[in-house]
Amino acid sequence: MRLRHITGSENYVKESPKVIHDPSHHKGRWNAVFGNDHPIRIEIGMGKGQFIEQMALENPEINYIGIERYDTVLMKALKKWEEKEKDGTKIPNLYFMSIDARLLGDVFEKEEIDRIYLNFSDPWPKKSHANRRLTSPVFMKVYQQFLRTDGQLEFKTDNEALFTYSLEAIPTAGWHILAETCDLHHDPSMNEGNIMTEYEEKFSAKGNPIFKLIAKM
Numbered sequence: 001m002r003l004r005h006i007t008g009s010e011n012y013v014k015e016s017p018k019v020i021h022d023p024s025h026h027k028g029r030w031n032a033v034f035g036n037d038h039p040i041r042i043e044i045g046m047g048k049g050q051f052i053e054q055m056a057l058e059n060p061e062i063n064y065i066g067i068e069r070y071d072t073v074l075m076k077a078l079k080k081w082e083e084k085e086k087d088g089t090k091i092p093n094l095y096f097m098s099i100d101a102r103l104l105g106d107v108f109e110k111e112e113i114d115r116i117y118l119n120f121s122d123p124w125p126k127k128s129h130a131n132r133r134l135t136s137p138v139f140m141k142v143y144q145q146f147l148r149t150d151g152q153l154e155f156k157t158d159n160e161a162l163f164t165y166s167l168e169a170i171p172t173a174g175w176h177i178l179a180e181t182c183d184l185h186h187d188p189s190m191n192e193g194n195i196m197t198e199y200e201e202k203f204s205a206k207g208n209p210i211f212k213l214i215a216k217m
């Protein structure tokens, strides 16, 4: 994804109380960050955060962490959260993290995460870049280090090539595909309770079908 750097975004992220700084410090103790023992779900590559914010608002008994590697993008999510705070909306069950997903094995302990969401992950179309795809076996092995044995990974995309690749790559890493659809918005059972992401709104408005799969280890 091509990104325009926004001056000051690093400082903005560094000073936000909503961002967990030095996340590896909390490895194995994330419940203490939230002050309860509710399950913890993460979105990797959350972009501007619409999905995870809405999930957190609708499910106060579940804790959420939005993960984004670019501060320029994360800052936009933080600004949206600040607007909500000004309106008096509190989201105590949501935090953010500025980190590359490759490093998440240093951040979460075995069995610490209940669910992983990957939404509209960058497709990295060149074969030589396949290991950068968030559904590649390289990343699936990272997730295996901290997802609960009975946990799940949910992946949505409008990119058919990435979806087809993922249907092969995920089992290659030893995972199982539990469910899949090639047209989420017209699949009543898979679409139940679906929260749209920014990209999902944009691409489905253009008429693109949305692909989704659910996987477990």
Ligand code: SAM
Binding pocket: 001, 044, 045, 046, 047, 048, 049, 067, 068, 069, 070, 073, 099, 100, 101, 102, 118, 119, 120, 121, 122, 134, 197, 198, 199, 200
């Ligand atoms: N999930 C959002 C949505 O559906 O609207 C944003 C999708 S955007 C195409 C993908 C996001 O994933 C980008 O913001 C990108 O910076 C982030 N991302 C890609 N690779 C990542 C990685 N290895 N670790 C953390 N974030 C990553």
